[in-house]
Amino acid sequence: MAVTLDMNRIPRHVAIIMDGNGRWAKGRNFSRIRGHRAGVESIRAVVRYAGQIGVKYLTLYAFSVENWNRPKREVAALMKLLRRFLEKEVDELDRNDVRLRAIGRISGLPDEVQEWIRIDEERTGNNRGLNLILALNYGGRSEIIDGVRKVAVLVGKGRMRPDDVDEESFRDFLYASDIPDPDLLIRTSGEMRVSNFLLWQISYTEIWVTQKFWPDFRERDLRRAIIDYQKRERRFGGMKASAG
Numbered sequence: 594m595a596v597t598l599d600m601n602r603i604p605r606h607v608a609i610i611m612d613g614n615g616r617w618a619k620g621r622n623f624s625r626i627r628g629h630r631a632g633v634e635s636i637r638a639v640v641r642y643a644g645q646i647g648v649k650y651l652t653l654y655a656f657s658v659e660n661w662n663r664p665k666r667e668v669a670a671l672m673k674l675l676r677r678f679l680e681k682e683v684d685e686l687d688r689n690d691v692r693l694r695a696i697g698r699i700s701g702l703p704d705e706v707q708e709w710i711r712i713d714e715e716r717t718g719n720n721r722g723l724n725l726i727l728a729l730n731y732g733g734r735s736e737i738i739d740g741v742r743k744v745a746v747l748v749g750k751g752r753m754r755p756d757d758v759d760e761e762s763f764r765d766f767l768y769a770s771d772i773p774d775p776d777l778l779i780r781t782s783g784e785m786r787v788s789n790f791l792l793w794q795i796s797y798t799e800i801w802v803t804q805k806f807w808p809d810f811r812e813r814d815l816r817r818a819i820i821d822y823q824k825r826e827r828r829f830g831g832m833k834a835s836a837g
């Protein structure tokens with residue numbers, strides 16, 4: 594049984610549903626917001642490690658379209674945390690050759706957050722190491738609907754025919770069509786749900802769930818997830834063999 598990473602079969606794209614900040618905080622009698630703050634430490638650790646082992650794309654579910662339904666105070670704190678992250682981490686990301694991108698309904702975010710996304714994307718746009726993709730105001734169904742709307746506009750203008758729409762061409766209408774589908778989807782804190790994350794893209798993605806809450810997730814957990822992934826056989830509905 595393999596207990597070391599096979600460096601020749603590192604997943605190209607890892608996506609993470611970072612769940613359990615609230616429960617982590619509750620167990621310590623902390624505010625939920627303190628749980629989110631602790632979650633940022635996990636982000637730092639995972640970004641560093643993913644870059645080191647050669648993951649090319651890391652997509653983090655940081656704020657969903659459904660998250661607006663949380664108490665106002667919590668939403669405001671999450672936005673503040675996000676703005677601070679974008680502002681404070683950009684130097685470090687840039688130094689480590691990380692390219693930062695955001696996917697989601699970005700225009701629905703506070704102006705300041707949008708502005709920092711623009712700054713970070715521009716500053717790190719030529720970096721060639723890890724692509725760190727933050728899903729912000731993101732929903733998998735919204736992404737598909739947004740794509741369908743763009744197609745409908747083109748069809749309406751006569752610039753595209755309904756027959757031109759297929760799985761390959763529709764990809765161009767998603768938020769980031771150049772990013773390959775995730776190989777591995779990790780979810781923390783035990784829930785066996787996809788929660789409206791990357792619905793189109795995870796058709797053949799391997800799913801790995803840990804009981805750990807996100808603020809407890811560290812390098813060794815990502816390493817364990819990847820080792821498990823490397824043991825799996827990926828068939829893509831057909832006969833294709835082995836992960837990686």
Ligand code: FPP
Nearest residue numbers: 611612613614615616629632655674675678
């Ligand atoms: C889920 O925990 C986590 C989130 C709502 C999003 C994750 C956000 C962060 C890690 C911090 C901010 C992000 C950035 C990029 C700076 P939960 O509150 O749903 O936990 P619970 O299910 O235990 O209540």
